[in-house]
Amino acid sequence: MHLYQNQQLKIYNSLSGKKEIFEPLNEGHIGMYVCGPTVYSNVHLGNCRTFMSFDMIFRYLRHLGYKVRYVRNITDAGHLVDDAEDGEDKIAKKARLEQLEPMEVVQRYTIDFHNILEQFNFLPPSIEPTATGHIIEQIEIIKDILEKGFAYEVNGSVYFDVSKFNDSYEYGKLSGRKLEDMIANTRELAGQDEKKSPQDFALWKKAEPQHIMRWPSPWGDGFPGWHLECTAMSTKYLGETFDIHGGGMDLKFPHHECEIAQAEACYGHSPVRYWMHANMLTMNGKKMAKSTGNNILPGDIFTGENDILSKAFSPSVVRFFMMQAHYTSILDLSNDALLASEKGFSRLMDTLSTLEALETGTSSDFDVKAWKQQCYDAMNDDFNTPILIANLFEAVKHVNLIKEGKESITAGDKETLTQSLNAFIFDILGLEQKGGTSEDSGKLSGVVELLIQLRKDARENKDFATSDKIRDQLAELGIQLKDGKEGTTFSI
Ligand SMILES: [Zn+2]
Numbered sequence: 001m002h003l004y005q006n007q008q009l010k011i012y013n014s015l016s017g018k019k020e021i022f023e024p025l026n027e028g029h030i031g032m033y034v035c036g037p038t039v040y041s042n043v044h045l046g047n048c049r050t051f052m053s054f055d056m057i058f059r060y061l062r063h064l065g066y067k068v069r070y071v072r073n074i075t076d077a078g079h080l081v082d083d084a085e086d087g088e089d090k091i092a093k094k095a096r097l098e099q100l101e102p103m104e105v106v107q108r109y110t111i112d113f114h115n116i117l118e119q120f121n122f123l124p125p126s127i128e129p130t131a132t133g134h135i136i137e138q139i140e141i142i143k144d145i146l147e148k149g150f151a152y153e154v155n156g157s158v159y160f161d162v163s164k165f166n167d168s169y170e171y172g173k174l175s176g177r178k179l180e181d182m183i184a185n186t187r188e189l190a191g192q193d194e195k196k197s198p199q200d201f202a203l204w205k206k207a208e209p210q211h212i213m214r215w216p217s218p219w220g221d222g223f224p225g226w227h228l229e230c231t232a233m234s235t236k237y238l239g240e241t242f243d244i245h246g247g248g249m250d251l252k253f254p255h256h257e258c259e260i261a262q263a264e265a266c267y268g269h270s271p272v273r274y275w276m277h278a279n280m281l282t283m284n285g286k287k288m289a290k291s292t293g294n295n296i297l298p299g300d301i302f303t304g305e306n307d308i309l310s311k312a313f314s315p316s317v318v319r320f321f322m323m324q325a326h327y328t329s330i331l332d333l334s335n336d337a338l339l340a341s342e343k344g345f346s347r348l349m350d351t352l353s354t355l356e357a358l359e360t361g362t363s364s365d366f367d368v369k370a371w372k373q374q375c376y377d378a379m380n381d382d383f384n385t386p387i388l389i390a391n392l393f394e395a396v397k398h399v400n401l402i403k404e405g406k407e408s409i410t411a412g413d414k415e416t417l418t419q420s421l422n423a424f425i426f427d428i429l430g431l432e433q434k435g436g437t438s439e440d441s442g443k444l445s446g447v448v449e450l451l452i453q454l455r456k457d458a459r460e461n462k463d464f465a466t467s468d469k470i471r472d473q474l475a476e477l478g479i480q481l482k483d484g485k486e487g488t489t490f491s492i
C-alpha cells in the first residue's frame with residue numbers, strides 16, 4: 001500500500017485554470033519536466049525560488065510513494081539576449097565579453113548553479129540534460145514539423161508558422177492570448193522581414209560567420225531556437241505525453257506556449273497533462289533586477305557580504321522563508337521577513353529537542369492523528385506549504401504545553417508526532433537542522449560578539465597585536481570579521 005492511495009492530491013493546472021485531482025498517466029509513476037537555468041551568469045535568487053518550489057513538489061510526490069522521473073534541463077545554447085528572435089546567444093555574448101570559450105562560461109555557471117542548489121539542500125533531478133547534447137534530436141523535430149507543414153525555411157533559418165498552426169490547433173491557450181489580438185498589437189519591426197509574421201518563432205537560426213556556437217544541419221550551419229530544446233528533451237525522456245511540466249510564471253509566454261505548439265505540430269496532441277507555474281520573488285516590494293541594483297545573490301545572503309541585509313542568513317532559514325509562501329503567490333524578501341523566519345525556524349528546531357525529552361503519560365490531550373492528516377490535507381491542496389507550516393506550529397504549541405505539564409501525550413502519540421514532524425520538516429520541506437540561531441549557534445554568536453568587544457577595547461588601547469590576533473585566529477576558524485560604519489559584524 002502506497003501513501004498516495006490514501007491521499008487525494010489536487011494540483012492547480014495553469015492550462016485549465018482550475019485545481020484538478022491529480023492522476024498520473026501510469027499508476028505509481030510520474031514524469032515531471034522543469035525548465036532549468038540558462039547558464040551564463042550566477043543563478044538568481046528568484047530562479048532559486050522556482051527550482052525550490054519544484055524540489056519541494058518532487059520531494060512530496062516521492063514521499064507519497066510515487067516513482068518520479070524528474071528532468072530539469074540546462075540551457076547552454078540557443079537562448080538569445082532579447083529572449084525572442086533577435087540578438088546574440090546569451091552564452092556566446094558572455095564568452096565574447098570575457099574572452100572565454102562558450103563551454104568555459106557554461107562550466108563556470110553550471111558549477112555555481114549546482115553549488116547554490118546543494119547549499120539549499122536540493123535533491124538532484126533524475127536527469128539533467130543539456131541543449132547542446134541534444135542537437136540531433138532537435139534537428140529531427142524540426143524535420144518532422146517541416147514535413148507536417150507547420151514550419152518554413154528561409155535563407156538557412158527555419159521558422160514555426162504560427163498562423164498555419166492556429167488554423168488546426170489553438171495558439172495561446174496556456175497564456176490566454178488570442179492570435180488575432182497578438183497580430184493587432186504588433187508593429188512591423190524592421191529586420192524581421194524574414195518571417196512571414198512577427199508571431200512566428202525560430203526553430204533553427206542560421207549562424208552568421210562571427211557566431212561561435214554553430215552546428216551543421218540540413219539547412220546549413222546554425223543553432224536551435226530556444227523553445228525547441230525543451231520539447232526535444234522532455235519528450236525524449238518522458239514520452240510524447242507526460243504528467244507535469246513546470247517553470248517560472250515568466251516562461252508561460254512565449255516559451256511554454258511555443259513548446260505546446262511544437263509538440264502538437266509534431267505529435268498531434270497536447271504534450272503535458274498538468275502545467276504548473278511558480279510565482280516570482282520581489283525584494284523590498286520591488287521587482288528584483290540587476291540593472292536597478294535591487295538584487296542579491298544567494299551566496300551573498302549566506303556569507304552576509306551585501307549592503308541589503310543586516311546579517312548573514314543560513315540556506316535553511318532562506319528556504320524556510322520561501323516555504324512560508326504558496327508557490328503560486330508573489331513573495332517579498334526583506335531583512336525583517338528573514339529575521340522573522342530565522343526566529344520561526346529556530347523555534348521549530350528547538351521543539352524537536354524539547355519533544356525528544358518529553359515525558360509521556362497514559363493519555364493524550366492532543367489529537368496527533370487528526371493533526372497529521374491536516375498536514376497531509378495542506379500538502380494535498382496544491383502543495384500548500386504555508387498551511388502546512390501553520391500546522392507545524394500548532395504542534396509546537398502543544399509540545400510546549402506538554403513540557404509545562406499542562407497537557408500530556410502517550411508514548412505512541414509522541415512517536416507518531418516525532419516521525420511526522422521529521423518527515424514534513426526534513427524530507428518534504430527540505431530543511432536542515434544546521435544553521436539558524438538554534439541554541440548552540442546562539443551561544444557561538446555570543447562568544448564572537450564578546451571577542452569583537454575585546455578586540456575593540458584592544459584597539460582603543462592601541463594594542464594592535466592583540467586586536468590582530470583576535471581577527472586572524474577567528475579567520476583561521478572560518479569566522480570573518482567585517483568592520484563597517486556601524487561597527488563590526490561577522491560571518492561564519
Ligand atoms: Zn523550457
